[in-house]
Amino acid sequence: MERNSKSLPPVGPLVFFEAVARIGSFTLAAEELFLTQSAVSKQIKKLEDNLGFALFERKHRGLLLTEPGRELYEGVQPVLESFRETVQRVRKWYEQNTISIVCTHAVAHYYLFPKLAHFQLRFPEITVNVVATNQLSPSLCMKYDFGILYGNGEWSGLSGIKLFDEVIYPICRADYPTDNVESIEDLLKLPLIQLDTEGWNCMNWNDWTARFGKDFKPSGKVITYNQVTLALNAAEQGLGVALGWEFMARKMIEKGLVRQIPDFELQTGLSDYLVHANKAKLSSACLIFKEWLHQSAVD
Template identity: 30%
Template sequence: MAERLLDLGWVRIFEAVGRLGSLTAAAHELGLSQPAVSYTVRNLERQLGTPLLERGHRGSTLSPAGERLHRAASAAVAELDAGARAIRRMSRRPVVRLFTDYGFASFWMMPRVAQFRLVHPDTEVHIIASAAADPGTDEAEDVAVLFGTQSDFGAGATQLFEECVYPVCSPHFAARHGLTDDPRAIVGLPLLHLDSTPHPRWFVWSDWFAAMHVAREPGPGDLSLNTYGLVVQAAIADQGVALGWAGLIDGAIADGTLVAAGPALSRAESGYWMRPGREPSAPALDLIEWIIGDVRR
């Protein structure tokens, strides 16, 4: 006679009982009554002809037979849940999560999202922006575009832009103060600072003045802001001179909203880097390829 197969409706219930060590807790987690859970376990014990739980005043522990069955149930539940998630993903529109800072999100990615959608209309991009995204942050992203030096990133990262900054301001502000490429011309003017972290990894005004061999102390008219978008808006509004990042500020320079007001300062090993997630999906790889292609163009 063929061996009688077990009814598999018990698997998730028994997995919860063994994991939680309580019939009542398992019933609460699964939205069932305690008698229903107890009945399922006892029925399973009858089918197998051996106790699966050692019941006590403080709960239930697995018997040796119960431990063996619980290992199989736990593996089965994990495998079935993973399969269900994969099937649900197949029926949904693909989503790619891009983790980056506000500067890259606002000035580079957002103006180009529509272009990516034209090429990949079935993929949705979720941009997760942080004021000071850290290269060491272990975010649950599909793609990360982060600022740092080459040593911050592994072999799988790709540099998109090297760090290059130069003073920028509105055309009206430059004309009013007679600004040229002379670094000394902005010494007495109000400066706009990005103040999003106590230990910035990027060039700040003191770095730029040191490289230009010009002395300049913080002035009363200086303004500190916590996102790069606010810094740029303040520069457009004639509030002072900001450091413009090549790659982010190019559009405002091209359309004349901002103008360069001094020499550039750069370092090749630093800048924006793109890092794939641990197991990038096909849509994530499409986004990575598209970003790299757009930067090269």
């Protein structure tokens, strides 16, 4: 098989092709690439002319890959992704004062960002880049300097230090009437703010009541949200009773925005951990950050 550069199409247009094929739109691909639609179209035409066949079919409802276009995309996409990861690793090697960390949206918003403000004041020369996603996994954490994972602290290929234990309790607005709540059954009579946890690892009312040996059989209204931040905001607005995680609800309680309904605190036995790949050679900036975050968790 011929392996010299003459057998390859122009490499630059392949980046444009991958974006259009992945997104399914010239317009949206142009926005992602910070270019005009015309510039993207010209690059695709250049690639098609070089290859000698069409890559897309223009349909009424959008773009479809041709059969050879699909084969090209399936070969090009993983190569470009690998190239992006390689570039990221090389940049990290030279940018020793830059740290990357991945965590859930809730951990980023309620736990990490408030701490980072203090960290940056103490170590202004170190830059911390945060990636927030609810599609968190051990394998994803290995692509960054650090991750914050929820579980029992045991993940293959990762080392971790515990940051905080999971503690969950019902919360409501400070003036919300709960004087007659003495049991789980009483709670279930109130309007409840439920979490739709499909697709991510998080406890909802069904799980919480089961930990107390009760079935989730609410007799009051149930409002459902797919993000814990929305659920907490709904509780703050007086729409009902939500589950509050200690690391998220504590500041809201201290500010008087919500209050904890007493006698229903649950400690699950799981925790959040700062993790990194076992084989990773941590930079001096990473070591400083790891020690600082661990110490802030202990204090």
